[in-house]
Amino acid sequence: xxxxxxxxxxxxxxxxxWPTLLRGLAVTLMxxxxxxxxxLFGGLVAALASNSNYKIIRWPTIAFVDxxxxxxxxxxxxxxxxxxPFAGIRLSPFLAVVIxxxxxxxxxxxxxxxxxxxxxxxxxxxxxxxxxxNVVQTHLYVILPQAVRNVLPDLLSNTIEVIKxxxxxxxxxxxxxxYSADMARSITYNASPIVLAAFIYLIILWPLVRLVSQFGKNxxx
Amino acid sequence: MSQWERFSDTFxxxxxxxxxxxxxxxxxxxxxxLSILIVIFGILxxxxxxxxxxYKILPLSFCIIVFADVFRALPPLVLILIAFFxxxxxxxxxxxxxxLFIILTLVLAAFSEEIVxxxxxxxxxxxxxxxxxxxxSLNQTLxxxILPQAFRLAIPPLTNRAIxxxxxxxxxxVIGVPDILNQATTAxxxxxxxxxxxxxxxxYVIIFLPLVIASRWLEEKFSWRKA
Amino acid sequence: MAIAALEVRGLSKSFGANIVLDDISxxxxxxxxxxxxxxxxxxxxxxLRCCNRLEEPDSGEILLNGESLTQKNVNLNKAREKIGxxxxxxxxxxxxxxxxxxxxxxxxxxxxxxxxxxxxARSALDKVGLADKYRxxxxxxxxxxxxxxxxxxxxxxxxxxxxxxxxxxxxDPELVGDVLEVMRDMKAAGMTMLVVSHEMNFAREAAxxxxxxxxxxxxxEGPPEKIFTAPANPRTKSFLARVSGN
Numbered sequence: 001x002x003x004x005x006x007x008x009x010x011x012x013x014x015x016x017x018w019p020t021l022l023r024g025l026a027v028t029l030m031x032x033x034x035x036x037x038x039x040l041f042g043g044l045v046a047a048l049a050s051n052s053n054y055k056i057i058r059w060p061t062i063a064f065v066d067x068x069x070x071x072x073x074x075x076x077x078x079x080x081x082x083x084x085p086f087a088g089i090r091l092s093p094f095l096a097v098v099i100x101x102x103x104x105x106x107x108x109x110x111x112x113x114x115x116x117x118x119x120x121x122x123x124x125x126x127x128x129x130x131x132x133x134n135v136v137q138t139h140l141y142v143i144l145p146q147a148v149r150n151v152l153p154d155l156l157s158n159t160i161e162v163i164k165x166x167x168x169x170x171x172x173x174x175x176x177x178x179y180s181a182d183m184a185r186s187i188t189y190n191a192s193p194i195v196l197a198a199f200i201y202l203i204i205l206w207p208l209v210r211l212v213s214q215f216g217k218n219x220x221x
Numbered sequence: 222m223s224q225w226e227r228f229s230d231t232f233x234x235x236x237x238x239x240x241x242x243x244x245x246x247x248x249x250x251x252x253x254x255l256s257i258l259i260v261i262f263g264i265l266x267x268x269x270x271x272x273x274x275x276y277k278i279l280p281l282s283f284c285i286i287v288f289a290d291v292f293r294a295l296p297p298l299v300l301i302l303i304a305f306f307x308x309x310x311x312x313x314x315x316x317x318x319x320x321l322f323i324i325l326t327l328v329l330a331a332f333s334e335e336i337v338x339x340x341x342x343x344x345x346x347x348x349x350x351x352x353x354x355x356x357x358s359l360n361q362t363l364x365x366x367i368l369p370q371a372f373r374l375a376i377p378p379l380t381n382r383a384i385x386x387x388x389x390x391x392x393x394x395v396i397g398v399p400d401i402l403n404q405a406t407t408a409x410x411x412x413x414x415x416x417x418x419x420x421x422x423x424x425y426v427i428i429f430l431p432l433v434i435a436s437r438w439l440e441e442k443f444s445w446r447k448a
Numbered sequence: 449m450a451i452a453a454l455e456v457r458g459l460s461k462s463f464g465a466n467i468v469l470d471d472i473s474x475x476x477x478x479x480x481x482x483x484x485x486x487x488x489x490x491x492x493x494x495x496l497r498c499c500n501r502l503e504e505p506d507s508g509e510i511l512l513n514g515e516s517l518t519q520k521n522v523n524l525n526k527a528r529e530k531i532g533x534x535x536x537x538x539x540x541x542x543x544x545x546x547x548x549x550x551x552x553x554x555x556x557x558x559x560x561x562x563x564x565x566x567x568x569a570r571s572a573l574d575k576v577g578l579a580d581k582y583r584x585x586x587x588x589x590x591x592x593x594x595x596x597x598x599x600x601x602x603x604x605x606x607x608x609x610x611x612x613x614x615x616x617x618x619x620d621p622e623l624v625g626d627v628l629e630v631m632r633d634m635k636a637a638g639m640t641m642l643v644v645s646h647e648m649n650f651a652r653e654a655a656x657x658x659x660x661x662x663x664x665x666x667x668x669e670g671p672p673e674k675i676f677t678a679p680a681n682p683r684t685k686s687f688l689a690r691v692s693g694n
Binding site: 066166205 | 300306391432
């Protein structure tokens with residue numbers, strides 16, 4: 001038992017690893033700040049395009065979305081980071097992560113926002129257009145606010161997944177939390193730094209996970 | 222060499238592909254085997270946990286909720302690394318395959334528990350009363366009346382979640398599970414050519430695209446229940 | 449002769465092989481209230497939607513006070529501002545308060561500042577008897593109140609013509625009166641109105657002219673007295689007998 005505590009909850013090692021992990025946390029947060037807005041934007045474009053009246057826009061978009069929902073994010077990330085250099089495209093770990101996640105997140109956010117757009121009745125568009133609002137205004141002020149509200153639980157739930165996904169950046173040695181923790185582990189031969197990283201993730205994500213569950217209850221009515 | 226030849230030589234090199242295809246083929250079986258095991262055990266365990274909450278044994282329900290929350294909140298890669306590198310020092314030796322299987326099964330179980338529980342609570346309480354009034358026991362009502370209805374609601378989100386988590390079998394690469402991605406990255410570093418990685422990506426799409434399309438179809442089929 | 453407030457010339461529309469509107473022409477004079485009757489599926493709603501081009505006609509011309517809405521270079525959004533429309537299902541914006549429902553187009557289309565837009569919105573809501581509901585949301589209102597908000601939303605833009613697409617069909621019987629009362633007031637104030645509705649008594653009392661459409665063509669038209677008491681066309685006769693329950 002003491003061996004177990006020694007191996008997973010070694011306070012001394014955790015204290016020593018703390019500054020490194022804090023720097024890692026800063027990178028993780030920065031990554032989230034880049035990746036979440038970009039994914040939402042890409043998703044919005046994908047959602048609007050996959051609802052387009054023109055087949056030539058709609059079908060390629062749906063193919064894009066399904067393609068990137070089919071590829072494991074880690075495969076995509078490794079392909080961008082270590083496959084593209086063979087074609088002469090060399091990216092920094094940060095940029096590789098941002099690009100790979102942009103493609104992956106756009107597909108997932110896009111699918112959610114598309115469902116949101118479809119949940120708003122056509123009468124809303126008709127009413128807005130009949131008062132002289134143009135297409136852009138109709139979407140901005142009438143359709144999108146309702147669409148987002150209708151799929152808010154799914155958007156939140158996907159955002160949790162995106163935050164968790166940033167841990168994959170450790171695989172391409174971007175020094176976010178998990179990478180920092182794993183470095184500390186390999187130096188100390190002790191899992192406590194990763195356990196500490198897990199606690200940090202829990203502090204950030206547990207409230208959000210609870211919120212998603214609460215949403216679920218409200219929707220059952 | 223033309224631009225196109227250079228491109229195809231880098232990403233679709235025949236000689237490299239032929240040389241490493243057997244390895245990747247072996248990886249496909251590992252990935253499929255893991256995926257199937259994880260889906261079966263994850264959904265089964267999650268359903269059992271959700272059903273246990275019906276009996277309203279408070280300490281038990283509390284533990285199940287904490288388990289589901291923690292495994293939904295933590296990145297799977299964090300859990301995998303803790304288990305793989307921590308457990309041996311604590312005297313527990315597991316293969317990387319088994320570690321990946323256990324962690325992803327628990328993650329899928331956590332999500333399944335939440336989804337099935339949401340399904341269970343959304344079944345109208347009148348169904349319970351009606352079934353009990355005909356003399357069915359609590360367990361019979363649960364199995365024959367409530368669970369089938371809960372599952373109807375749960376199938377689309379369960380499908381989505383199962384796909385997302387089976388895709389995570391690629392994380393096994395990090396701890397050395399010889400899955401598709403691992404075989405491909407190894408082959409890439411031996412051959413100095415990106416073709417194995419390209420082939421791996423294509424294989425993943427071939428495996429998962431039908432599932433993604435099926436889940437889209439399922440969602441549309443069940444969407445009349447909303448709104 | 450004065451220019452018609454709304455003139456439709458040779459309007460046709462098909463959905464696939466199904467001809468919904470077949471060469472319909474109609475003039476509505478300023479301050480005139482025209483009622484359109486007809487069996488369901490006769491193309492009434494489509495006709496109304498073509499008037500402000502929510503539905504794109506295949507051919508034909510629409511003129512608002514002599515200005516074409518169907519020419520290529522027309523600014524449709526500017527034109528739609530001048531044609532108000534009220535829908536069967538109200539179509540209020542559920543995420544906005546009643547006041548914002550009315551003021552949205554004033555701000556975004558008219559370019560009013562928030563202050564002025566709110567002022568105009570409130571005065572429009574006062575006119576339909578909802579002075580105490582500015583801050584309410586659509587879901588907190590009865591169907592009749594929602595439809596009156598929808599009317600205020602259209603009227604706030606000071607349209608030259610108002611289109612009503614079965615404005616009372618989705619309402620409980622006891623709420624219909626309030627909406628008709630508002631329409632009566634609008635007529636008294638000189639609004640030009642084109643109404644698709646099954647409210648026969650209201651048509652008889654308030655309409656200047658009644659048009660009967662079947663299978664995408666105008667079968668008969670005239671003053672309400674004539675149409676209701678002595679319809680010339682047998683199809684009009686059988687329709688009226690059916691809806692009045694005789």
